[in-house]
Amino acid sequence: MNAKDDVSDIKSSVKLEAVKQIVRLQFKDGKTKIGDDAVRLVGEVVQLLIVEAAARSCNQALLCGQSVVEMEHVEKVLPKLLLDF
């Protein structure tokens, strides 16, 4: 069904610097740091999370016979998505 079968074909990506800042905001201990490799890996996980959310929502919208994804379609796929990530 997908014209773009590989996730790597998606050119847009999350900003690693933003991911790093959000993660660092959660650190309770001021001494905790995060390495560059770890930031890249978390960025990849987040990228996959977004692509998966988008793809499943699209699929849900198509199943309902619509070509615009609405909030209800996202809501429908959200529980399973959160279990997978």
Place this chain on the structure above:
Amino acid sequence: MAFPTLDSFNETDKLKLTVLCDVRKICQEVGSGLTTKVSFNKQSFELIAEMVWHKIQDYGSDLEHFARHAKRTTVNGDDVKLLVRKNESLRERILKMTEDLSSASSSKKRKKDRDSDAGSDVGQLEDNPIGNFDIDDILDD
């Protein structure tokens, strides 16, 4: 009333906007890549962005706990591997990426040893500043 500028947002708002922008771009790309073109309405990608925001925050506190449990103060790749242990395919992908990253860094180190000009070796993270998102992207809604 003064028009709000980027400086009037606090750091959290800026980060949220950055996430929203990225989510919107990725959603549009995924939707337009399908054989039947699908578009996203505003609420739907805002909901996805909200979910992603909370998820990154969860990852943050989890990673800190994993690192502290391993008696480290720096989060590294092993903590991320622990984070994705429950999703088999995601775990395989992350393991593969870890190998790629470690082989890339060792070859980079070799290159650095050979060619002592370290000034030209700028990391990928530095040229990606957080405030660098396109303001037109936010305003054209």
